[in-house]
Structures are given as C-alpha cells and as structure tokens.
Amino acid sequence: MVxxxxxxxxxxxAGTCIAFASLALTIDNARRIRVPDRDVIAQPESLAVxxxxxxxxxxxxxxxxxxxAAVERWPGPVRVIVVDDESTDGTGRALAEISATDSRVEVLTGAPTPDGWLGKPWACExxxxxADxxxxxxxxxxxxxxxxxxxPHALVATIALMRAANLDLVCPFPRQVLAGPAERLVQPLLQWSWMSTLPLGPAERSARPSLSAANGQLLAVDAATYRAAGGHAAVAGEVIEDIALLRAVKAAGGRGLVAEGSGVADCRMYDGWREIRAGYRKSLWTAFGSTGGAAAVMAVMALAYVVPPIAAVRGSRIGLIGYFCGVASRVAVARRTRGHAWPDALAHPASVLALVALTADSLVARCRGTLQWKDRSLGAPG
Known part of the structure; x- marks a missing residue:
C-alpha cells in the first residue's frame, strides 16, 4: 500500500514537471512563432495555386x-489548377460549371491512383x-x-514570409473554425500539440526529421527545392504527407516551418464527432513516427495532463499545479491563434483523454487493416 x-x-x-516544462516551451513558442505580414509587398514570381x-x-x-480573391492581389503570373480526384458526389460537375464561367480556373480529371501511392499525394503530383x-x-x-x-492577402503574405525568412517551405496554420462541442474538445489540440512540444527556433534551423511540423491545409514551397526533394513522389505512400514533404525538403538541404496563419486563412476541418473520428482514425497511428511511438506519446500525455488533475481532485497541491500548467498552455495557444480560450481550456484533461481514445481507435484500425478515408482503403499493415 505504501x-x-x-x-x-x-x-x-513527474506529470506536473512535464506539464510545467511544456508550458514554458509553449510561452516561448508563442513569442517566437513567425506570422505573415498582411501589409507586405511580394516579389512578382510565377505562382501555381x-x-x-x-x-x-x-x-x-x-x-x-x-x-x-487572393489571386487578384498576386503581383506576378499565376495559375489556379484543381484536380478532381475521382469524386462521386457531384464535385466534378461543380468544377466544370466554375471553369466554364471563369477562365482562371483550370480543372483536371484525376487519373486512378497507381500502386504504391495514396490518394492525396497522387492528386498533388x-x-x-x-503546372510544369x-x-x-x-x-x-x-x-x-x-x-x-x-x-485576400493570404498568398502575398505567405510567400513574402517564406522569402523574407529565407525558407523553402512554409505552412501558415489557418484559424480552426469550431462549431460544436466535439470540435471544441478535440480540434484545439492540433495547434497545441506542436506548440507545446516542438522548439520552433531549433526546428527552423535543424535538418533533423524529428524537429518537423507542417500543415497541408495551406502549404507554400519553393518549386526548385520541391523538385530537388523529389516532390510528392518522395512521399507517395505517406498518410501524413505534409510532414513527410517537409522532412524531404530538409533532407535535400532546405528549410521550412509551420507559421501562425490565423490572420491569412480559416479552416473547418471536420464537422462533428463522426468526421473527427474518421479523420483521426486514418492518421493518428503514424502521427508520432510509428505505432509504438503513438502509444508512448499518449502515455506521456496522460501522465502530464490526466494524472495531475485526478490527484488534484483528491487534494494534491502538486496535482493542482500540474492541472493549471496544462490549462495555461492551452490558453496561451488559443490567444496566439485566435482560438477559444474559455471555458474550453478548463476541459484540457478531457481533451487529452479524447485524443488518447482516438489514437487507440486508429491503432486498432491499423492492426485490423480497416483504415479508410473518403471511401478509399489506406491499405493493410505492412
């Protein structure tokens, strides 16, 4: 018993110490994270959106x-190209209507996904x-x-940041639009997870694959560096292709990072719990390098953000400190990214438990070979 x-x-x-260290890192990252300048003037380079x-x-x-609307502000030659990746819901017809009335929009009919490729990398390829x-x-x-x-200023601000910072790839993280309780419980962890664990200063300078965070929702890359890195062919089978692409860019000698993009774009990634579960099921098993890595990270997160609050309820002052460290880190990220701080941050332990459950669900689906996304199988475990 003793x-x-x-x-x-x-x-x-141990959990409280981890939460405290993570809070310190979060505050430092919130201070140093790069932010696109909406009033900057970009060079008139040729651009493909x-x-x-x-x-x-x-x-x-x-x-x-x-x-x-954003293209209108670009000072150089620009093309807007869309690929319909074998849609079955009328997306192709909508694109045909749009391109028929606006000559700026080029529409491709996607070819079937070849062996060894996943859908999104192939569509991007x-x-x-x-374009080339x-x-x-x-x-x-x-x-x-x-x-x-x-x-409207998103393209100019994003690419000007990339050039001014001498980067080869930049991902301004859009403001996440959260409409329901499930979204507000889970989605804030997207930005919090890397702002509370990844030292952005060293990550920007380092070629180490482990020091990488990216977001394919909005991703700008120097085309010459992209080609030198192998393009999407280098990440053909990657579920989380955005981080894999950044790692390929780093391996080719380039530099890249994720930026604070709440001022340049908005994104509602998932609508409700069903979409959240389906979206995270496809990717969380590999989000931390391997299935073992995912399990280990979830164990550490539970130790840092679930154990101290439970102890606090039972009267532990150390546990209370740990709980408030977790809440404070969520508030710091929310304020920096124009997210929901209150009362959402108070439910941080529940958010972490939800993420642990989603990760377990993803690991089980991976082991069973039942991973799917948008009516496509993601393959059996290799």
Whole structure:
C-alpha cells in the first residue's frame, strides 16, 4: 500500500514537471512563432495555386471564390489548377460549371491512383506535373485544401514570409473554425500539440526529421527545392504527407516551418464527432513516427495532463499545479491563434483523454487493416 502511494505521488510529480516544462516551451513558442505580414509587398514570381479535391461538393465553390480573391492581389503570373480526384458526389460537375464561367480556373480529371501511392499525394503530383508541363514551370507552389478559405492577402503574405525568412517551405496554420462541442474538445489540440512540444527556433534551423511540423491545409514551397526533394513522389505512400514533404525538403538541404496563419486563412476541418473520428482514425497511428511511438506519446500525455488533475481532485497541491500548467498552455495557444480560450481550456484533461481514445481507435484500425478515408482503403499493415 505504501509502495503504491509512493508510486502514485511520483507519477503526479513527474506529470506536473512535464506539464510545467511544456508550458514554458509553449510561452516561448508563442513569442517566437513567425506570422505573415498582411501589409507586405511580394516579389512578382510565377505562382501555381494547386487544389486537390475529392468529394468536396460543399466546399469547392466557397474555397475557389476565396482563392480567386487572393489571386487578384498576386503581383506576378499565376495559375489556379484543381484536380478532381475521382469524386462521386457531384464535385466534378461543380468544377466544370466554375471553369466554364471563369477562365482562371483550370480543372483536371484525376487519373486512378497507381500502386504504391495514396490518394492525396497522387492528386498533388498530378497538379504539379500539369503546372510544369503546360507552360513555364512556376517558381512557387501553393497547395490549398478544399476546406480552407483564404483571406485576400493570404498568398502575398505567405510567400513574402517564406522569402523574407529565407525558407523553402512554409505552412501558415489557418484559424480552426469550431462549431460544436466535439470540435471544441478535440480540434484545439492540433495547434497545441506542436506548440507545446516542438522548439520552433531549433526546428527552423535543424535538418533533423524529428524537429518537423507542417500543415497541408495551406502549404507554400519553393518549386526548385520541391523538385530537388523529389516532390510528392518522395512521399507517395505517406498518410501524413505534409510532414513527410517537409522532412524531404530538409533532407535535400532546405528549410521550412509551420507559421501562425490565423490572420491569412480559416479552416473547418471536420464537422462533428463522426468526421473527427474518421479523420483521426486514418492518421493518428503514424502521427508520432510509428505505432509504438503513438502509444508512448499518449502515455506521456496522460501522465502530464490526466494524472495531475485526478490527484488534484483528491487534494494534491502538486496535482493542482500540474492541472493549471496544462490549462495555461492551452490558453496561451488559443490567444496566439485566435482560438477559444474559455471555458474550453478548463476541459484540457478531457481533451487529452479524447485524443488518447482516438489514437487507440486508429491503432486498432491499423492492426485490423480497416483504415479508410473518403471511401478509399489506406491499405493493410505492412
């Protein structure tokens, strides 16, 4: 009994120390994270804005409307190219209607996904091949997901940041639009997870793959560096292709980072718990390098953000400190990214438990070979 109590106290102390260290890192990252400047002037480089879409009938029109408004402010030659990745919900018809009335929009019909490729990397590969082969190859590539709404200054601000910081790839993280309780419980962990664990200063300078965070919702990359890194062919089978692409860029000698993009774009990634579960099921098993890595990270997160609050309820002052460290880190991220701080941050332990459950669900689906996304199998475990 005494030994069990001692182990419990040690766990509370360990969790609180981790939460405190993470809070300190979060505050430092919130101070140093790069932010695109909306008033900057970009150089008139040639630009290709590339949209891979599959079954996005509800998103494709507003996404393209916002994208075209941003294109209007670009000072150089620009193309907007969309690939319909074998949609079955009417997305193709909507794209045909849009391109028939606006000549700025080029629409491709996606080819079937080859062996060894996953859907999104293949869609992106087709976009770049088309951009390179049907005119002068662009100097900058910007990939935009269909659920993203660019602000009018988004392209200018994003690419100006990339050039001013001497980067080869930059991902301004859009403001996450959260409409329901499930979204507000889980989605804030997207930004919090890397702002509380990844030292952004060293990550920007380092070629180490482990020091990488990216977001494919809005991703700009120098085209020459992209080609030198192997493009999306280098990440053909990657579920989380955005981080894999950044790692390929680093391996090719480039530099890249994630930036604070709440001022340049908005994104509603998932609508409700069903979509959240489906979206995270496809990717969380590999989000931390391997299935073992995912399990280990979830164990540490539970130690840091679940154990101390439980101890606090039972009267532990150390546990209370640990709980408030977790809440404070969530508040710091929310304020920096224009997210929901209160009362959402108070439920941080529940958010972490939800993430642990989603990760377990993803690991089970991976082991069973039942991973799917948008009616496509992601393959059996190798």
């Amino acid at each position: 030994r069990a109590r001692s182990l419990g106290q040690a766990a509370v102390w 590339l949209l891979p879409v599959r079954n996005e009938i509800d998103n494709v029109r507003p996404c393209l409307a916002a994208t075209l 087709q976009l770049v091949r088309h 082969s049907t005119g002068d190859p662009p100097e900058v590539l910007v990939f935009v997901d269909a659920d993203v709404r660019l602000r």
